[in-house]
Amino acid sequence: MPSPLLQARDTARQFSDRFARSAATARGVHLPTADFPEWLAERGRVNAFRVDRIPLARLDGWSFQETTGNLMHRSGRFFTIEGLHVTERDGPYGDGPYADWHQPVIKQPEVGILGILVKEFDGVLHFLMQAKMEPGNPNLLQLSPTVQATRSNYTKAHRGADVKYIEHFVGPGRGRIVADVLQSEHGSWFYRKSNRNMIVEAVGDVPLLDDFCWLTLGQIAELLHRDNVVNMDSRTVLSCLPVAPTASSALHCDADLLSWITGERARHDVHAERVPLAGLPGWRRHDMAIEHEDGRYFTVVAVAVQAGNREVTSWTQPLFEPVGLGVTAFLTRTFDGIPHVLVHARVEGGFLDTVELGPTVQYTPGNYAHLPDKERPLFLDTVLEVPPDRIRYEAVHSEEGGRFLNAESRYLVVDADEREAPLDPPPGYAWVTPDQLTWLVRHGHYLNVQARTLLACLNATLAGRR
Amino acid sequence: MPSPLLQARDTARQFSDRFARSAATARGVHLPTADFPEWLAERGRVNAFRVDRIPLARLDGWSFQETTGNLMHRSGRFFTIEGLHVTERDGPYGDGPYADWHQPVIKQPEVGILGILVKEFDGVLHFLMQAKMEPGNPNLLQLSPTVQATRSNYTKAHRGADVKYIEHFVGPGRGRIVADVLQSEHGSWFYRKSNRNMIVEAVGDVPLLDDFCWLTLGQIAELLHRDNVVNMDSRTVLSCLPVAPTASSALHCDADLLSWITGERARHDVHAERVPLAGLPGWRRHDMAIEHEDGRYFTVVAVAVQAGNREVTSWTQPLFEPVGLGVTAFLTRTFDGIPHVLVHARVEGGFLDTVELGPTVQYTPGNYAHLPDKERPLFLDTVLEVPPDRIRYEAVHSEEGGRFLNAESRYLVVDADEREAPLDPPPGYAWVTPDQLTWLVRHGHYLNVQARTLLACLNATLAGRR
Numbered sequence: 001m002p003s004p005l006l007q008a009r010d011t012a013r014q015f016s017d018r019f020a021r022s023a024a025t026a027r028g029v030h031l032p033t034a035d036f037p038e039w040l041a042e043r044g045r046v047n048a049f050r051v052d053r054i055p056l057a058r059l060d061g062w063s064f065q066e067t068t069g070n071l072m073h074r075s076g077r078f079f080t081i082e083g084l085h086v087t088e089r090d091g092p093y094g095d096g097p098y099a100d101w102h103q104p105v106i107k108q109p110e111v112g113i114l115g116i117l118v119k120e121f122d123g124v125l126h127f128l129m130q131a132k133m134e135p136g137n138p139n140l141l142q143l144s145p146t147v148q149a150t151r152s153n154y155t156k157a158h159r160g161a162d163v164k165y166i167e168h169f170v171g172p173g174r175g176r177i178v179a180d181v182l183q184s185e186h187g188s189w190f191y192r193k194s195n196r197n198m199i200v201e202a203v204g205d206v207p208l209l210d211d212f213c214w215l216t217l218g219q220i221a222e223l224l225h226r227d228n229v230v231n232m233d234s235r236t237v238l239s240c241l242p243v244a245p246t247a248s249s250a251l252h253c254d255a256d257l258l259s260w261i262t263g264e265r266a267r268h269d270v271h272a273e274r275v276p277l278a279g280l281p282g283w284r285r286h287d288m289a290i291e292h293e294d295g296r297y298f299t300v301v302a303v304a305v306q307a308g309n310r311e312v313t314s315w316t317q318p319l320f321e322p323v324g325l326g327v328t329a330f331l332t333r334t335f336d337g338i339p340h341v342l343v344h345a346r347v348e349g350g351f352l353d354t355v356e357l358g359p360t361v362q363y364t365p366g367n368y369a370h371l372p373d374k375e376r377p378l379f380l381d382t383v384l385e386v387p388p389d390r391i392r393y394e395a396v397h398s399e400e401g402g403r404f405l406n407a408e409s410r411y412l413v414v415d416a417d418e419r420e421a422p423l424d425p426p427p428g429y430a431w432v433t434p435d436q437l438t439w440l441v442r443h444g445h446y447l448n449v450q451a452r453t454l455l456a457c458l459n460a461t462l463a464g465r466r
Numbered sequence: 467m468p469s470p471l472l473q474a475r476d477t478a479r480q481f482s483d484r485f486a487r488s489a490a491t492a493r494g495v496h497l498p499t500a501d502f503p504e505w506l507a508e509r510g511r512v513n514a515f516r517v518d519r520i521p522l523a524r525l526d527g528w529s530f531q532e533t534t535g536n537l538m539h540r541s542g543r544f545f546t547i548e549g550l551h552v553t554e555r556d557g558p559y560g561d562g563p564y565a566d567w568h569q570p571v572i573k574q575p576e577v578g579i580l581g582i583l584v585k586e587f588d589g590v591l592h593f594l595m596q597a598k599m600e601p602g603n604p605n606l607l608q609l610s611p612t613v614q615a616t617r618s619n620y621t622k623a624h625r626g627a628d629v630k631y632i633e634h635f636v637g638p639g640r641g642r643i644v645a646d647v648l649q650s651e652h653g654s655w656f657y658r659k660s661n662r663n664m665i666v667e668a669v670g671d672v673p674l675l676d677d678f679c680w681l682t683l684g685q686i687a688e689l690l691h692r693d694n695v696v697n698m699d700s701r702t703v704l705s706c707l708p709v710a711p712t713a714s715s716a717l718h719c720d721a722d723l724l725s726w727i728t729g730e731r732a733r734h735d736v737h738a739e740r741v742p743l744a745g746l747p748g749w750r751r752h753d754m755a756i757e758h759e760d761g762r763y764f765t766v767v768a769v770a771v772q773a774g775n776r777e778v779t780s781w782t783q784p785l786f787e788p789v790g791l792g793v794t795a796f797l798t799r800t801f802d803g804i805p806h807v808l809v810h811a812r813v814e815g816g817f818l819d820t821v822e823l824g825p826t827v828q829y830t831p832g833n834y835a836h837l838p839d840k841e842r843p844l845f846l847d848t849v850l851e852v853p854p855d856r857i858r859y860e861a862v863h864s865e866e867g868g869r870f871l872n873a874e875s876r877y878l879v880v881d882a883d884e885r886e887a888p889l890d891p892p893p894g895y896a897w898v899t900p901d902q903l904t905w906l907v908r909h910g911h912y913l914n915v916q917a918r919t920l921l922a923c924l925n926a927t928l929a930g931r932r
């Protein structure tokens with residue numbers, strides 16, 4: 001670049017080569033992967049942490065508002081739990097089913113930062129990860145991004161308070177931007193929530209604080225193959241890595257893929273309206289939970305938390321607890337040598353823009369067990385019945401432990417054949433390459449959070465093989 | 467491409483070469499540009515069309531709802547006019563102004579199609595454009611895309627009704643997709659309105675119907691230099707053309723540009739809430755209009771329309787009529803040989819996602835005439851006072867004539883210097899290249915409709931010079 005003022009527009013390639021090297025490096029300079037479980041366990045011992053279920057009435061500082069029945073904190077901060085009424089009118093040409101449902105939903109309008117700091121040691125990029133307790137995690141302690149900060153956190157931080165390492169992500173001294181994009185969170189549980197997903201390369205020295213460790217991408221890939229180690233916030237940030245494309249072709253050119261997404265958005269006529277939580281049709285409030293009258297979907301519960309390593313050492317809060325283990329999977333096929341995954345254009349009531357691309361399968365099977373065969377979700381049985389030799393990836397991961405209790409899903413990537421997953425799939429489904437997912441995830445609201453987890457897992461299955 | 471199944475992902479380059487040829491072609495096979503004014507005038511004579519202002523009470527089929535005062539059609543179709551309450555809390559670090567206002571807003575949730583069909587004649591791509599009457603256009607008749615269809619239009623069309631040429635855009639026989647993206651419309655007047663912007667290359671013969679003509683991109687570029695010829699719908703679709711990049715560098719690399727946009731979205735804490743039109747603070751309803759008590763911004767008025775070439779030959783409808791001529795401009799500077807324009811991260815109450823990139827200047831000067839100097843909008847005076855030799859582009863264009871009455875703006879591209887527009891601009895502004903705008907406009911909700919008009923105009927200034 002001969003100019004002192006200008007930069008090359010495309011920096012992804014420079015980064016992607018360096019990330020490939022990190023992915024191929026199974027041994028980090030700071031902590032061998034074999035020692036990781038003991039390191040994490042030690043962080044758990046140092047930071048005592050206890051979570052107990054309590055009756056909703058024992059929530060401290062939280063209350064159900066008189067007229068709406070919405071659950072909110074007296075400070076007006078954190079989040080509220082309200083009602084949502086979703087209607088989807090009939091299909092594009094008047095031939096689809098009419099859907100209409102009510103549900104509780106979490107409203108948390110502020111945009112937080114999920115950020116991973118990276119830095120080169122011995123010529124290899126390492127990722128600064130944090131052992132972080134979240135009350136909803138089944139094992140409490142998981143590996144989180146360097147920074148997980150709400151807006152109140154980091155604007156306060158700007159005035160001198162302490163979100164550790166936040167200065168690398170905002171303000172004049174921040175590092176070199178690798179990725180920075182607003183991504184949606186769970187559209188079935190949150191109302192239009194998005195967080196800023198950031199990857200930043202540090203400038204200068206970075207002190208290593210307690211509860212943090214530097215890991216290569218190869219190490220993280222190995223941990224992504226274990227159950228409940230890499231938390232959701234880490235997975236979504238990792239999905240935004242500029243991985244180098246492996247092929248220049250695909251079943252659908254990019255213009256056709258964008259057109260398909262646009263068409264899916266245009267054909268779904270969805271309206272989501274916030275309504276009072278009180279009297280929400282189909283939902284009942286008991287001492288210990290708000291639950292659906294059929295016992296399906298999820299419940300709203302309360303917990304009391306006692307922790308050592310948090311700014312506030314004890315608190316109570318509501319959490320959403322899904323009913324049963326989810327199954328979240330990409331079916332995959334290779335066409336003319338190029339692997340593809342089958343994405344599903346999903347409507348979730350809380351999405352900002354109607355539809356995002358989700359995995360082939362994203363269901364809690366128990367919610368559908370009562371349905372007759374022909375109404376069962378497409379592709380679900382294929383995933384449930386797949387023989388082990390066709391599973392390319394499998395691990396149990398949990399969703400955001402700050403809002404969701406024991407929200408575990410089995411994440412899979414499963415080989416399929418023409419009979420199970422045809423080249424010409426049903427409406428609402430399309431075959432895309434992982435390269436195309438990486439291209440889309442640079443922008444917000446294309447991939448839902450479950451698809452982003454699977455993209456991070458797909459990349460992890462390739463780590464070390466480059 | 468050796469594979470029978472796969473396609474090259476990137477088709478933009480193939481198309482951009484062909485569009486460059488079309489842009490360099492000043493003479494189309496169908497209609498010489500010199501004959502265009504007479505052709506358009508003839509279409510006006512054939513299609514008699516008359517628009518009269520009427521009192522709001524004489525709207526036929528439209529009425530103000532009893533409790534809300536919202537203006538709606540008895541069929542529930544078309545659109546409604548409601549109230550909007552917008553609040554923007556203080557800036558990112560508590561140092562910004564707190565904004566709070568009420569306004570009428572148009573709610574039209576369904577997604578329409580704005581589509582231009584292209585086809586090669588004598589080796590050059592031609593665009594199928596339509597002479598279309600819209601009641602709000604100051605000169606009634608302008609050049610519109612091939613298809614301007616609401617969702618009800620084109621879903622009805624699917625059952626056999628007649629949106630001309632719609633079969634090229636939807637359904638199994640449609641053409642080859644060049645661009646297909648959901649783009650926002652005026653965020654100051656519409657509540658979360660978006661339309662599908664499509665460019666499609668026809669497959670097979672295309673009959674030429676009355677009121678339609680084939681023009682090269684070079685011809686359209688020439689018409690874009692004339693006042694009130696190319697309508698807003700055409701301009702926004704034209705902005706989505708995959709123009710080939712001219713440089714691989716810019717002041718900010720793409721990752722930094724995306725990060726800046728993400729940061730602007732995250733730092734603005736905007737809430738827009740629909741409220742009843744009745745009793746909207748600051749707004750008053752008279753016989754002939756709903757207007758702001760200070761006489762600023764816009765009014766809601768009613769018109770009666772009599773037309774010859776429309777499905778329905780006469781109707782009445784409300785329109786928004788802005789107060790005064792707008793000024794919409796990009797300041798431009800060349801850094802190390804690469805032209806840049808100064809974009810503004812704008813908050814408009816009706817945007818889906820808080821902020822979109824707008825022109826440097828987008829104001830109706832009269833709305834600010836009462837303000838003291840230091841509160842005047844940034845860069846406005848620079849544009850108003852610019853000497854003619856620094857104007858790179860200038861024309862008056864009007865906004866959507868189906869919703870807006872005499873909504874004219876002077877669109878300009880103006881050379882600036884370091885004193886007027888510094889290399890390091892104020893917060894909320896950034897220098898970007900036209901290449902970067904073309905890269906962003908492939909995805910929805912990055913560029914607002916005024917910036918898209920200016921992008922189409924920028925491309926028009928380059929046509930013929932390639």
